[in-house]
Amino acid sequence: MNDARNRTVRLARRPVGLPGRDTWAIADEPVPVPQEGEVLVEVKAISLDPAMRGWLDEGKSYIPPVGLGEVMRAAGAGVVLQSRDPRWKPGDTVMGGLGVQKLACVRGRDLEPIDIAIAPFERWLGVLGxxxxxxxxxxxxxxxxxxxxxxxxxxxxxxxxxxxxxxxxxxxxxxxxxxxxxxxxxxxxxxxxxxxxxxxxxxxxxxxxxxxxxxxxxxxxxxxxxxxxxxxxxxxxxxxxxxxxxxxxxxxxxxxxxxxxxxxxxxxxxxxxxxxxxxDYAARYPEARAEIARGLADGAIRALEDVRDGIDTFPDVLPLLYSGGNFGKLVLRP
CATH class of the missing domain: 3.40.50.720 (NAD(P)-binding Rossmann-like Domain)
Incomplete structure (x- = not known):
């Protein structure tokens, strides 16, 4: 593990309108220690999605809002560093709800395996995600x-x-x-x-x-x-x-x-x-993913990712989704 600290983005206040820099608290924190059934993942790519704006508001929705002080919710892909879940070992490549941070400690049962020989981390958050x-x-x-x-x-x-x-x-x-x-x-x-x-x-x-x-x-x-x-x-x-x-x-x-x-x-x-x-269709994801993967392999489907770099750029990159400033799938590389 190269980082002695974990860089995180937490929700500091609920925005009115477009989220600004004051919406977020960005800080270095201690590296989380996995407990029984948990896995520590080095995050290689973070998915930025339009639905994120809705997660910042209180009120009834299909998913609970992000709590004040919580790491911002986001899908991510990365590499297992430590595991206390027998399903995973160091070096495994995975995706799941990793949040906007460099190191994520999550339940092993909430992760999916990915094969970066098939597609890079970014693509598993796009057409394959x-x-x-x-x-x-x-x-x-x-x-x-x-x-x-x-x-x-x-x-x-x-x-x-x-x-x-x-x-x-x-x-x-x-x-x-x-x-x-x-x-x-x-x-x-x-x-x-x-x-x-x-x-x-x-x-x-x-x-x-x-x-x-x-x-x-x-x-x-x-x-x-x-x-x-x-x-x-x-x-x-x-x-x-x-x-x-x-x-x-x-x-x-x-x-x-x-x-x-x-x-x-x-x-x-x-x-x-x-x-x-x-x-609601999670049980059938393999069905869709198989067809999309075939299309990628034979050239029938083209994938386009708009990759930005740096955890600290998150407050500036997220608004691109609402101004039309991105081309294709918007991904942040920590």
Whole structure:
């Protein structure tokens, strides 16, 4: 172990709006000592996800909020240094809820093995991790995608959206992405294979999608909520499905989130809109991961990670998720 101390990021106060530096307390702490059933992991990569903003607020949700004074919750991947769980030994590579810190002491039963010969640590937090599982189960289980349908994906240059685009194309679908800025739109078309991408910063989203898919939309995979969700509801085909994955446009102002005014089009089109939490599918992750791994191996799926360095940069890097400042899966290397 190279570090005599453990660098941690803890929640110092609950933010109003976008988290700032005063939201966090960053400090060097004693190295944790694993107890019976626990494992000490050197964290090699930390996953930064839009859902983190919701974990900072008190109130009812699908997961309890991060407590004041607690290490910030985050998925991570790393190497076992010490183990008091017979399932793990020093040198094993694992992933799990490691938090935003350099050294994590966690229960061995909460870890999964990973093979860095297949993919680097960062990729196990992206297309092979929770974002990949979110894309796969959201599209195929909640969205009930059928071969050859029309699909629209918001935040299509992001960790989840980019994979949704590729999975839908693998089923012969016509796919339109929505992203912010020409560079991201080029990425969505040229790297992820979308048939078109609408730049919500400079184009009328409803008009752009309508021109690209004049027959309407069978599946809308929503990562942003707000005005874009409202626009997409007007373009649904009969028996369409709207997958509510996230609402990043409103994460920093929950009090003023506005529901879509034209939701009655769901009735007119006999469509449905359904939210989901990927953890409900945990028992089936191997099924999705196997297909994604095959796609990576044969080149059918492209992975993109936006890797930043340094625990101390966390307060500055996290807000990129809400300003559109990242390309692909945002990962922090401690």
């Amino acid at each position: 929770v974002p990949g599982m979110t894309a796969w189960f959201g599209l195929f289980e909640v969205g009930a995608l059928k071969d050859g349908e029309t699909v629209v994906v918001s935040a299509a240059a992001g960790a989840v959206g980019g994979l949704v685009v590729q999975l839908a194309k693998s089923r012969g679908c016509q796919v339109v992405g929505i992203a912010g800025g020409p560079d991201k739109c080029r990425l969505v078309v040229e790297q992820f294979g979308a048939d078109a991408c609408i730049d919500y910063k400079s184009q009328d989203v409803r008009a752009g999608v309508s021109a690209a898919l004049p027959g309407g939309v069978d599946v809308y995979f929503d990562n942003v909520g707000g005005e874009i969700l409202e626009a997409m509801l007007t373009l649904l085909r009969r028996r369409a499905r709207v997958v509510i994955c996230g609402a990043v446009s409103g994460y920093n102002d929950f009090a003023n989130i506005r529901g879509p005014r034209n939701y009655l089009n769901l009735l007119i089109q006999r469509a449905r809109m359904e939210g989901f939490v990927v953890f």
